[in-house]
Amino acid sequence: MPLDAKTLCLGALEAGFDTGYDIRKAFEDGPFQHFQSLSYGSIYPALNALLVEGLATCDVRNGDGRRDKKIYAITDSGRAALKAALMEPLAADQLRSDTMFAMAFVHLMTRDQVKRILDEYARANRRLGEELGRLLRDRMCEHPGHQFLLRLGEDGSEMWARCIEALRDDLVAALDDTREAPEAAPTGGAAAMTARDAPETREPGSGSRPGPDPHHPRDPR
Amino acid sequence: MPLDAKTLCLGALEAGFDTGYDIRKAFEDGPFQHFQSLSYGSIYPALNALLVEGLATCDVRNGDGRRDKKIYAITDSGRAALKAALMEPLAADQLRSDTMFAMAFVHLMTRDQVKRILDEYARANRRLGEELGRLLRDRMCEHPGHQFLLRLGEDGSEMWARCIEALRDDLVAALDDTREAPEAAPTGGAAAMTARDAPETREPGSGSRPGPDPHHPRDPR
DNA sequence: CTAACCATGTAAGTAGTTACATGATTCT
DNA sequence: AGAATCATGTAACTACTTACATGGTTAG
Structure with missing residues (x-):
């Protein structure tokens, strides 16, 4: 509960x-x-x-x-x-994202609409991340718990924004392909795959992709 | 709306x-x-x-x-x-995470409880990511929109899990510091009290956080 | 033989949100 | 002058969830 x-x-x-x-x-x-x-x-x-x-x-x-x-x-x-x-056992997280739901229906939208929505979405997430970061630094947070909370919020938002941006281009490209070349396109191919691979292949260091890289120059003081 | x-x-x-x-x-x-x-x-x-x-x-x-x-x-x-x-304009995402909220009160918990909660949380996220990945691959998804949705779900969950794990160790370490080095507390109320004190004692010098490498050894593999 | 799955529906309950009412103070 | 901020509270509403009612089918 x-x-x-x-x-x-x-x-x-x-x-x-x-x-x-x-x-x-x-x-x-x-x-x-x-x-x-x-x-x-x-x-x-x-x-x-x-x-x-x-x-x-x-x-x-x-x-x-x-x-x-x-x-x-x-x-x-x-x-x-x-x-x-x-x-007592904490309830599982609950997320409600109309934007992500909407993305299941890109075929009903124009390429530009999709792009706009995704850009805006990524920007909003980035803003949030920045705000949480500011909160963390401005009123310098003594409290380990609060720090943890705010850092995770910051890192999570930033990373989510990167995920969106990384896959956005693939999606838009795929959209163009399926619309303009309804048959031939083998597509998905290169760009999609490289982005795709990052999360699960425990690649050493090469992938500049959306990988978790919460390495903002966090105030090394 | x-x-x-x-x-x-x-x-x-x-x-x-x-x-x-x-x-x-x-x-x-x-x-x-x-x-x-x-x-x-x-x-x-x-x-x-x-x-x-x-x-x-x-x-x-x-x-x-x-x-x-x-x-x-x-x-x-x-x-x-x-x-x-x-x-029409899509509502912003809404997240509800009791676990993250709980993390604001680590000072009321034991080190082990914190660790357990966080481990379980990371594991749950990873499971989710895997499930979405399976969904994506099993019924190979024709649909660009669906693919996008599932990929983001997969990548997002996986990365969130990594974030948690990366910051978890720092948190636990910080907890140990603030708890084990409370300046000579007479300790009337036992563990509860020492835990309690942490937040308001504006710890003077030391800082529980050693400057170097605030987080994630970041996958040194 | 029992549990889980397939399948539809409703009534009652819940836990919240929105909008309003009120009003001083400070910033622009 | 007008907007935003500080500050407390309530009544009406809303939109969902839970639990129930029903019952055949399949898998362990």
Whole structure:
């Protein structure tokens, strides 16, 4: 079973996000953005439930004039509950990618449309990677867990973008072939194969392909 | 807006899955498994809606003795509707990874638990990659779109697994450091406390991360 | 002989999201 | 002046999932 809103909020509190507003930001632009999502409508009720169950406490700060601010904090039993939730088997990842689904129907699109979609998609992934990287470096992250999270987000996004770009050209080429030369083309051939091989052949070093190469000049300091 | 159940079914029909049962398999074990999910409760109503709207037709096969089988087929206007859906801006990918979220709280876990979770996670991803690869090769896929989908799924999963493995060892090492060298903690609450401390103690000099080679020996093979 | 597979469907439940209501403050 | 940010909360809605109901067929 996937982690529910309460557990997610507990985690956010443990991570140092201490108001409803702040928690939402953690899931919107913060360290969790790539891996979970949660909106106000889930957060505030969850927070109240945590209070009732004694898993969190709340300290109301009078914000002179502006709306009162509720500072939440996780309790020991809250931390125990979080721990317990992490102990039991974690649900498998769930991905939903309309773009990838759409790619199953390239035959209904123009070459240019396919190219545009894929370019945009790769760019979006790269942007995400950069944002996570910035997050990692800007507020220099003490926390090994957070570092891990952000690095993986960064590396994963970057690599996914490279994958897309690597196979994009093959796809577009194949499209041209099947459309312009519906019969003859043996195709797929060279370009496709080289890209294809990379992942499984444990080639020594030659392949410049989409291989995992998270070697960004990560701040060797 | 994400693609709805109707559009997803339309796509499955276009891809050649022609019964409700078959469509579910396409999302469960088939080419879409990695990118979308859909269950009976959505599929059958969607299929009926498509019939009503003239986007699909249905041919009832009498399965002597066994339950009748309904063979669906996409119509021209169905194909047009699918095409139209793919034309308008596609929703961004949405990932939900409880495992990655959990990694933000490694300080609440034992070293071995972290290792176990990560190993299992990497293995699961690798399995998925292999399954998609098998799918790609077994029923040799004519279709450029399907090929693209399966290849990306395969490569992506494999690479993600590698990423995990590459950063896993660093994480575990960092964990050992911060835990084993807590400045002379009196330790009232045993292991839990020492683990707890890590995040806020802004460790002064040392830095758990030795500068050189922050990650992945990167496949020195 | 039992488990898994084939095959369709529905009703009830779930867990969320969206949009709204409210309002001060700070940036452009 | 207007937009964005800070800040909390709720009610209505939505779109799906789960579990059930049904039952023949095939493989171990």
